[in-house]
Each structure stands twice: as structure tokens, then as C-alpha cells.
Amino acid sequence: MSRRSYSRHIPDFRLVTYYGESARSAVHGVNPWTKAALLVIVVLFVIILMDLELLLALFALTLAFYFAGRLPMALLIGWYSLPVLFVLTLTIMFMFTEPGNPLVSFTVLDTRIALTDNGVMLFIKLLLRALIVVTFSLGVLMTTKYSHIASMASGVLPRPLANIFLLSYRFTFETSDEISDVLDAMHARNGDLVKGVSKQTRLFAGIFGLAFVHAFERAERIAKAMEARGFTGQFPTAERLPGPTYAGYGAITLAAAVLAVATYSRYFSGTIGWW
Amino acid sequence: MAHIHLEDGAFTIFWVLVWTLIAAGLLSIPLYRLGGVRIPTRKLAIAAMCVAVGFAIFQVEVPVLGGVHINLTPLMGILIGPSLGSLAVLVINMFSAAVGHGGWGMIGANTIVNLIEVLIGYYAYRFMRTSLKAGRFSSGFWTTSLALTISAVAVVGIVTASEIQDSEQTRAQTFSNMLVIAAANIVTGVVEGFVTGYIVGFIGKVRPDLLEDAEGVGREAESTTTGAATDV
Structure with a gap:
């Protein structure tokens, strides 16, 4: 791995x-x-x-x-x-x-x-x-x-919270990769976070803004796929x-x-x- | 941003319970509001994605004064609203506790701090956009700076009231020690204000529909057609 x-x-x-x-x-x-x-x-x-x-x-x-x-x-x-x-x-x-x-x-x-x-x-x-x-x-x-964590979350947490928890757990892998890409790109250009935050706020905002927009577009595609598969508001426990x-x-x-x-x-x- | 970077065992069980119960009370409001309705799948997916992005950004420490980070919680409030935003910050704090970014017993205290950021982020931005007719950048900047300044003060208040276990310092001494951290958080908050202002401006250009709720556009449209308002 x-x-x-x-x-x-x-x-x-x-x-x-x-x-x-x-x-x-x-x-x-x-x-x-x-x-x-x-x-x-x-x-x-x-x-x-x-x-x-x-x-x-x-x-x-x-x-x-x-x-x-x-x-x-x-x-x-x-x-x-x-x-x-x-x-x-x-x-x-x-x-x-x-x-x-x-x-x-x-x-x-x-x-x-x-x-x-x-x-x-x-x-x-x-x-x-x-x-x-x-x-x-x-x-x-x-x-x-993961299936056990999902089962426990579904059993313990109120439904709206459990839904957000379970869905965001799945999304975490991809967004982590995306932020890693952003940081790799920044380091490849000899950037660092202190210089980046103080001097390149606009650049950072563009990067994070783009990350949010990409994330939302992906979320909307996933939402359509979920609905197409008959999502009823509750994740079934596997x-x-x-x-x-x-x-x-x-x-x-x-x-x-x-x-x-x-x-x-x-x-x-x-x-x-x-x- | 403000986040209590204390691990489990820093507060006594009494204060852990106090902050947990207060957070639970505050969270019961969005849970009650969302419990009776089926959250639209799109809203749910966007909230979950916000958690994932927020959690990822949360972990990127900026090596200033021992470590601060941005978390974009006011932005989350602007994008997904106060109810879903409140639940989102709770989930972020749960994920963070799992990897040692703040203790499990600190979830209550940290959720209170982040709730302040989400709620002020949403309502102040909405007020500036709808009532003051301010631009997106200035609305994002001022609301985020205000939200993060108030939450930094809340962090000082929570730690000062709770005191640190094992420490013999008085509340006054704890307060003065915490002021240094508050100053760092407020400075970072202003930087995050700039970042949020630019992000809101950027999103406003490429996906203005994502800001409709916080800018009152969807609500105005709904009220003219149905006379009803929904806020998820």
C-alpha cells in the first residue's frame, strides 16, 4: 500500500x-x-x-x-x-x-x-x-x-448527522488527494506556507476556491448518481x-x-x- | 481560525461535560430543524464535500507561532447555511479528534467555537449582502474577520473558565497566557478573511448559484412564487 x-x-x-x-x-x-x-x-x-x-x-x-x-x-x-x-x-x-x-x-x-x-x-x-x-x-x-464504523455511526448518530458523517468519510480520500496535489505544486515552485499565506493570499484563495468548486461539482454528480440509484435519505448498512x-x-x-x-x-x- | 488545540485530560471532567452539554443543546436546534425534513440529496452531498474539504484544509498547519491553520468555517456557513454548517463542523471535529487534532473530550468546546464562526459567517454575510448591499469580497472579508475574532475570544473564555488540569495558575494568569494565542488566531483570522473574500468572489464569478441562499436570492425568488421560505 x-x-x-x-x-x-x-x-x-x-x-x-x-x-x-x-x-x-x-x-x-x-x-x-x-x-x-x-x-x-x-x-x-x-x-x-x-x-x-x-x-x-x-x-x-x-x-x-x-x-x-x-x-x-x-x-x-x-x-x-x-x-x-x-x-x-x-x-x-x-x-x-x-x-x-x-x-x-x-x-x-x-x-x-x-x-x-x-x-x-x-x-x-x-x-x-x-x-x-x-x-x-x-x-x-x-x-x-469501514463497514463496521458505518454501522456504528448509523446506529448511534441522528440521521442527518450520520448521513453527513458517512458521506464525508467517503469524500475525505479524494479531497485529501486534491489538497496534497495543491501542496505538492506549491512546494515544487519553492513556495512555503508562511510566504504563501502572507504574500500570496490571492493565489491561495484561487487554489482553495477552485478546490471548493471542483468539490461541489463532484458532489452534485454524486448526488445525481445517488438519486438515480434510488437514494431515500438513509444509507443502507452493508x-x-x-x-x-x-x-x-x-x-x-x-x-x-x-x-x-x-x-x-x-x-x-x-x-x-x-x- | 480558532480551535482549541488541547488534548484530552487538559480540562476536568466537569468542564468537559459543561461544554459538551452546551454544544449538544446548540446542535439540537439544527438537528430538530433537519430531523423532520428529508435533506435534498444535492445539499447533503455538498455539505459532506464541505466537511471533507474543510477537514483536509484543517490539517494543513501554517508554521507560525507554533502552529495555526485556516479552516474556512465561516465560508462553510456561507455556502451551506447555518443548519448543515453546524452539523458539518461537528463532523470535522470528530474526524480531527480521531487523528489527534484536539481531543475527543474537546469536541464539545471546539464545536461551540466553530458554531460561532459558522453562524456569524452566514448571518453577517447575509446581512452585508442583502441589507448593506456590500460587495462579495468585502462581505466575505469582514464577516470572516469578525467571526474569527469573536471565536478567538471564545477560545480564551473557554480555556480561562475551565483552567488547565495540573496547573496551579489562577484564571487571571491563564487568561494572560491565552491572550498570546488569541492574538495569533486573530491575525490568522484576518488572513483567512482575505482568503475567504477572494474565494467568495471567485465562486460568485464561476458558480453564483452556490451563494444564492446566503445572498437571499433563492429566498426572494421562492417568496415571490410560493410565499414560503426554506433554509436547510
């Missing part, structure tokens, strides 16, 4: 879907409802857990899940760039203004700026939380067939998705129980985090 994306830092939906369809590991065989429920629980865990050690343990578990799916680690590390950039962007100011013991300090324009231990810890924890969720989220996406297995229910119950203990500990007793 060849890769085509804007850069190696952004997950390529086509590749993600390819891995989802490949059914190459035991994780691919896990019921999608089970994986979705576990994703919700993982998100709740990163919100509830405050201890660095527990967050590290959870990160190790999510990496094990991703690894068990026989998914490419090198790609994942490249895809970490986006959340790392976001966390760094936001916490950089907090790292230097967080109360705590100064680790490094310097003076800029008569103002003393210090990097504190609490500031560094804030960055590390936010980064860990981001990586935990991204790893598990991509792990779930890359081990779940595959009926069964509920979780007993083992799946067991895993969800176990994870939810641990989450309940962690929640109780954080808000009511403080038994976890004694170190």
Missing part, C-alpha cells in the same frame, strides 16, 4: 482504512463496539488520572494495544508530531509561568523568566495524556473495518454489526470498574497516588 498524505506527520485516512480492512491481527477481530467502549473509557482515564506513574502505565497499555494490532510503529511516531506540536504550543507559556522551583532562568528585557519543575511536569503530563488517546484512537481506527462478546463485556466491565475506583480515589478518598 503506497502512502500519500500532505506529510508524514498527518495520519493518512487511506492508509488508516487500509489497515482497518486488512484483518491482520487478533485486535482486528475484537468487536468494534468493545473497542469503541474502551476508547471512551481511555478518554475518561486520562481525564481522571493525575499521577505520572499511572499515566505512564496507561500509555504502556495503549502502546501494547497498538502493537498487538500489528500496526506500524514508525508511522505512529511520525503521527505523534501533531499532538506534540499542539501540546507544546499551548503549554510553552504555562511552562515558564507555572509556580514552582526554577530549573533554568534568564532575563529578557529586564524581565526574569524561569522554567519551573511544575511547568515541566505540566508539559509532560499533558503530552502523555495526548499520546495515550492518540495511540488508542488510531489503534481502534486502524483495526476496524454489514450487520453484532454486540460485544462475553469476553468483550468482561473487558469493558473490568475497565469500567478500575475507572470507578480511580474516580472514587481522586474525588473522595485519595487512596491511589500515595506515592
Whole structure:
């Protein structure tokens, strides 16, 4: 499977879907409802857990899940760039203004700026939380067939939302290619985004405007084709998705129980985090 | 543009629930409006294509001040209207969360921010075109700049009210830290305003029918023939 994306830092939906369809590991065989429920629980865990050690343990578990799916680690590390950039962007100011013991300090324009231990810890924890969720989220996406995602979306989301979700998921591949073409063309002419945005706004607008117009014309052709095939306002689900297995229910119950203990500990007793 | 680039775990569960419930409440209005009618297939396909293009553009980071991006949400409001536009930004945020561009728990907060952009984008553009009779470029530019400035302020408000978990900073300190990001977002918003102005002008030349709803053309025509108005 060849890769085509804007850069190696952004997950390529086509590749993600390819891995989802490949059914190459035991994780691919896990019921999608089970994986979705576990994703919700993982998100709740990163919100509830405050201890660095527990967050590290959870990160190790999510990496094990991703690894068990026989998914490419090198790609994942490249895809970490986006959340790392976001966390760094936001916490950089907090790292230097967080109360705590100064680790490094310097003076800029008569103002003393210090990097504190609490500031560094804030960055590390936010980064860990981001990586935990991204790893598990991509792990779930890359081990779940499109037809199963479509079935879940149809079952959970209100119809107008489900229709937009399902149709736009299909369109995403083509529009990603189109934007990649635009960026390739820009890079081929020695352009870059900073120069492009500040000095070539009109050019950018023409490119994006054309992309929108092309997209709309394609959408109109697709709409006509859909109507010609008897589209009635609802996408039929190609595959009926069964509920979780007993083992799946067991895993969800176990994870939810641990989450309940962690929640109780954080808000009511403080038994976890004694170190 | 404005988008809360915080991942899961940055806000406490209380604030995640607060923003999610507010977003759900706001989204219930377009869902209610669209729930009882069959969305025309053409509108549905165009909205879905807007999501796909918007999501693709969303991921292109401009390496300024640690990473900002344009997302053309006000343009989406202009092109597909407030109801479908509201659902479109929710779907974009869901896709983005799936690839680590903002957390799953941030979908509510980010949807509120993007709803502001879509709604102001549509109604301000409509007002400028129909009441002020402004040109397409200036309408696109001013409405987008206004929408993105207000949404940047909303981002500051949301993060300041929620505070960052693990941080010992007061709300006042969080507010001053967020101002730098707001400034970057507002500057990008003005650039996006120019881009949107040109795009609207370009679309107005090659496919003016796509702007009919936001410019009140379709509605005027409908009201003269049927006396009824539809806004999907």
C-alpha cells in the first residue's frame, strides 16, 4: 500500500482504512463496539488520572494495544508530531509561568523568566495524556473495518448527522488527494506556507476556491448518481454489526470498574497516588 | 481560525461535560430543524464535500507561532447555511479528534467555537449582502474577520473558565497566557478573511448559484412564487 498524505506527520485516512480492512491481527477481530467502549473509557482515564506513574502505565497499555494490532510503529511516531506540536504550543507559556522551583532562568528585557519543575511536569503530563488517546484512537481506527464504523455511526448518530458523517468519510480520500496535489505544486515552485499565506493570499484563495468548486461539482454528480440509484435519505448498512462478546463485556466491565475506583480515589478518598 | 488545540485530560471532567452539554443543546436546534425534513440529496452531498474539504484544509498547519491553520468555517456557513454548517463542523471535529487534532473530550468546546464562526459567517454575510448591499469580497472579508475574532475570544473564555488540569495558575494568569494565542488566531483570522473574500468572489464569478441562499436570492425568488421560505 503506497502512502500519500500532505506529510508524514498527518495520519493518512487511506492508509488508516487500509489497515482497518486488512484483518491482520487478533485486535482486528475484537468487536468494534468493545473497542469503541474502551476508547471512551481511555478518554475518561486520562481525564481522571493525575499521577505520572499511572499515566505512564496507561500509555504502556495503549502502546501494547497498538502493537498487538500489528500496526506500524514508525508511522505512529511520525503521527505523534501533531499532538506534540499542539501540546507544546499551548503549554510553552504555562511552562515558564507555572509556580514552582526554577530549573533554568534568564532575563529578557529586564524581565526574569524561569522554567519551573511544575511547568515541566505540566508539559509532560499533558503530552502523555495526548499520546495515550492518540495511540488508542488510531489503534481502534486502524483495526476496524469501514463497514463496521458505518454501522456504528448509523446506529448511534441522528440521521442527518450520520448521513453527513458517512458521506464525508467517503469524500475525505479524494479531497485529501486534491489538497496534497495543491501542496505538492506549491512546494515544487519553492513556495512555503508562511510566504504563501502572507504574500500570496490571492493565489491561495484561487487554489482553495477552485478546490471548493471542483468539490461541489463532484458532489452534485454524486448526488445525481445517488438519486438515480434510488437514494431515500438513509444509507443502507452493508454489514450487520453484532454486540460485544462475553469476553468483550468482561473487558469493558473490568475497565469500567478500575475507572470507578480511580474516580472514587481522586474525588473522595485519595487512596491511589500515595506515592 | 480558532480551535482549541488541547488534548484530552487538559480540562476536568466537569468542564468537559459543561461544554459538551452546551454544544449538544446548540446542535439540537439544527438537528430538530433537519430531523423532520428529508435533506435534498444535492445539499447533503455538498455539505459532506464541505466537511471533507474543510477537514483536509484543517490539517494543513501554517508554521507560525507554533502552529495555526485556516479552516474556512465561516465560508462553510456561507455556502451551506447555518443548519448543515453546524452539523458539518461537528463532523470535522470528530474526524480531527480521531487523528489527534484536539481531543475527543474537546469536541464539545471546539464545536461551540466553530458554531460561532459558522453562524456569524452566514448571518453577517447575509446581512452585508442583502441589507448593506456590500460587495462579495468585502462581505466575505469582514464577516470572516469578525467571526474569527469573536471565536478567538471564545477560545480564551473557554480555556480561562475551565483552567488547565495540573496547573496551579489562577484564571487571571491563564487568561494572560491565552491572550498570546488569541492574538495569533486573530491575525490568522484576518488572513483567512482575505482568503475567504477572494474565494467568495471567485465562486460568485464561476458558480453564483452556490451563494444564492446566503445572498437571499433563492429566498426572494421562492417568496415571490410560493410565499414560503426554506433554509436547510
